[in-house]
Amino acid sequence: MSDTRPFVRPDMQAFLDTLAAIDGPKITDITLEEARASYVALHGMADRPARDLPVIRDMSCEGPAGDIPLRLYDAQATREPGPVIVFFHGGGFVIGDLETHHALCSEIAALADLPVIAVDYRRAPEAPFPAAIEDCEAAARWVSSAPRDLGRIANGLILMGDSAGGNASIVVGQQLGETPAVVPVVCQVPIFPLASPAEGSASFEAFADGFVLTKVAMEFFDEAYGADRSDPGGFPILGDHASAPPTVLVTASLDPIRDSGRDYGQALVAAGRDVVFLEMQGVTHSFTNLRQAVPSTQGDLVRVIAAMKLMLGTDL
16 A cells, blocks of 8 residues: 655654654644744744845835835845835734745845835734735835835846735735836735635645644634635735746645635746746745755755846846
């Protein structure tokens, strides 16, 4: 009889065993403040330390409901005009922030040798759908306008994000396709994104518990965020893919929302768009923030950045 268990990398399995031994409470059994603090703590424990870059600077831009906090990362003190990465963090639109993804953004800036602007959008349930997307779009348009405060002139935008931020990167790309910004979107890099409803998919059932992101957590985020299931702003699989920018689409084989990412990849191919699809084998959701606890995932992030450079036509 063949073994039907999914492949799990040894270092990933060790991390999963550690989480199982901790046996922490479900997200529905703690307060929102505790959930947010535990997400910061998880990444602080599991991710590599942040890079020491010449430029790490907090700033803000005007948004539809007040100023949007931003953070600039750059491996160079000054730059000629070039592409700028606009990064949208994960956390179900509920629990992530600039701190949860600080180490990751510093690493992306170092590996890509491009400026990274991390966006601290409004979160649910205090600000449900579509508040986060409105902030992400506003921030991307601000970056494209070469504002003096940024000190960087973008000649193209790279929209990048993980999980909820992957959703935002696709949605904002569609919005900027409909109403262009000052400069074009030259690439999008959604990492394990939610693009279509995940419930009922094979991956949602197969990895419902014990693989970092749980079915219970997904249902919690879904209820808090309240995205309209008929609105492409919530589920970009419903949007127009005919003008999607060159895309590096990343999924994880042990992720409950893996099949949602696959659905989006199929839609891009059907629309004849340029796409590199990378499914990282034997790892879970959030692998980009587990690079200390699961060392092999550092190589996965390096592959993602290499694919992005390939799409941009720059030297690897």
